[in-house]
Amino acid sequence: MRLRTRITAIFVLLTALLLLGVFTFIFLFSGFYTQREFQVRMEGRLFQLATELETTPGVLTTSGRVSTPGLTPNQQPALPEEAVGVYPVPSRPDMARIVTNQGLPDAFTRDLLAGGTAAWEQGGRYYRGTLLDLSQGETLLLLSARDTYGLNKQRNLLNLLILAYALSLACLLLLGEYFATQALSPINRIIRKVQSIRAGNLDDRLEVGRGKDELAELAGTFNNMLDRLEIAFDQQSRFINNASHELRNPLTAILGLTEVGQARQRDAASYRELLRDIEREAQRLDHLVDGLLQLAQTGESGKGFTAVPFRMDEIAMEIKEAMTVSGPGGRIRLDLEELPEDARGITLTGSPTLFKVALGNIVENACKYSGNEPVQLRVLNDGNDILILVADKGIGIPSGELTNIFEPFYRGSNVRSSRGYGFGLPMAYRIIRLHHGDIRISSQPGKGTLVTIRVPNLQGQRGLA
Incomplete structure (x- = not known):
């Protein structure tokens, strides 16, 4: 599924659920309010009927039905499908029989006995009853009606809400599709631009704009x-x-x-x-x-070698010994005076073979281009790092060429007459980077060069993990 479709679907789904909740609340609240309003009307109607019964004599027939037309007052209109019953209650068993004959439950009778009034609703019809103490004796006034208007209003409201919900879903679908397209249009432009970039136009760039999003x-x-x-x-x-x-x-x-x-x-x-x-x-x-x-x-990935702990001072001594055998090692001054008491300060995890190649290339270059001057090789601890300093008093490197010396095959303008291929420093740079280290070179033509190598020791490497 495309991202635009997912965004549209999520937007429509969430908004549809929200609308469904709102519409449901409106329908239920309207139903509750309509029902409450009809109940208030019935209570008012029941009160007016009870008042007329108490003030109008001779309203009962032998059957217990209302016989006086004036029982429906002008102040209160009759309720839909209204039915009024007035029943003398000689005894409590007679009241229970009367209630049961009207199809009402025993709970209605209990409410009458407990509070003198009762209310019930069944089958969409509402019942209200009250006990009156008339001159003829205790009398039950029973009023029933159906809220036809309220039911029609709720039915119309339901149809309207369903129609509004369906139209809202259609509008939400269109709006969601439109806004998803607008929101993703910058991404689509980026995709088209990136797809148009080939090896021949790598200098092309995407438009960033002034935004910060x-x-x-x-x-x-x-x-x-x-x-x-x-x-x-x-x-x-x-x-x-x-x-x-x-x-x-x-x-x-x-x-x-x-x-x-x-x-x-x-x-x-x-x-x-x-x-x-x-x-x-x-x-x-x-x-x-x-x-x-x-x-x-010796690429940047670090694959192809097994990392083991090794001491940097031992690597330096092996390089001096190897250089002594091959020729210029006697000019190397190895300085190990500032080694820490804890050997872990000059120990790191990596490839001792590769690091020996890297440091050996740097020391060999220093010996090659320093004439007969001695080359100083120092190893010391600096907190979580190991420092290796290689200093010579040779021909130096022109300042404008320092940024290029780590490129393969590059050779300084003042050493091109000497034998070499331009592999040593690029290889050393890559190996040191594999060990999470850094190499910096400062040089002055005719005065010499200082190479500073900084690599994390065991404690520093734990901080990088």
């Missing part, structure tokens, strides 16, 4: 999503272009070397030289492919 928030949310999609598409396009360019260079070199080798007959030494060149370019291609695979595996 939920629809404006929805349009703003879509625009934010489109901003992220546009950035992602741009990054993907740049990544593909850069990757194609980087992969094409060693492939072109390999093809060129094979063509040179096939161009003419050579001696064994020349062929060995060509093979060494081909091997070097193939290794370069292998490094590129391996870097691309690692970069793809």
Whole structure:
């Protein structure tokens, strides 16, 4: 069921129930008021009849019926289908017999004996009775009538309410459909606009307007999503272009070397030289492919690795030891003087292998571009966070290029002559983000670079859960 249909159905249903309750109340209140009004009229009529009986002699026949025409006074019109009976009551058993002969229950007799008056209604006919102490003795005055006018009025009111209810339902259906369409029209415009956006027009945006309602928030949310999609598409396009360019260079070199080798007959030494060149370019291609695979595996989702607790100082020591074996490790100054007494302050849950790759890339870059100057690696605790500081006194990074250093394949203008592919920092950034951390770089060309890594420790990670 479409949303517009559901909104219309709910609106009509709720309003119909409300109208049904209102109309029912009107009908019942009108019936109660009509009945009460007729009862008041009967009481007035009974009072006037009793007054005439007390003031007019000789009104009884031997049968107990009213014999004097003046018993119906001018001041009070006769009631519909009115019947009046005046009965002498020699004894209480005679009164019970008289009441029973009129088809009235024993409760009517008990009310007469208890209070001198009684009222009853059965079959749409109303009965009123009162005991009078006349000169002829105790007398029962019995009045009955049918509220024909009230019944017709209630019947007409019921027909009118049914007709009004049916017309109201029809109007509610039309109004509900109209208002649901008007309420959903902005959403329909958003849907049509979003459906029209393709890869070729990702720069299009939804009109937010000046309102601050939920629809404006929805349009703003879509625009934010489109901003992220546009950035992602741009990054993907740049990544593909850069990757194609980087992969094409060693492939072109390999093809060129094979063509040179096939161009003419050579001696064994020349062929060995060509093979060494081909091997070097193939290794370069292998490094590129391996870097691309690692970069793809360190996405934002955090899937693909098992999180275990590990200590950051141990990671730092392993990196220094690995760097010492490969060459520049002797220039790394590892500072662990500010470690907390509680090891949990420098322990986090994640992938030690991935984090070692991230921190290793940063330290390796610092060693590579710092000449023979030492690189300082510090690990310390800062409340719920672990701080890792990597400082060098190398060539630095131009200030205008700091915003681009985490993009794959990007290399600073002052290091493009050095060997590298632009994988290290983007990979480190993604790994640190996987561990809910943050990395900041401050640098001055010719003076050095400071890399600050902040990741939550065990206590901080519990706060993120």
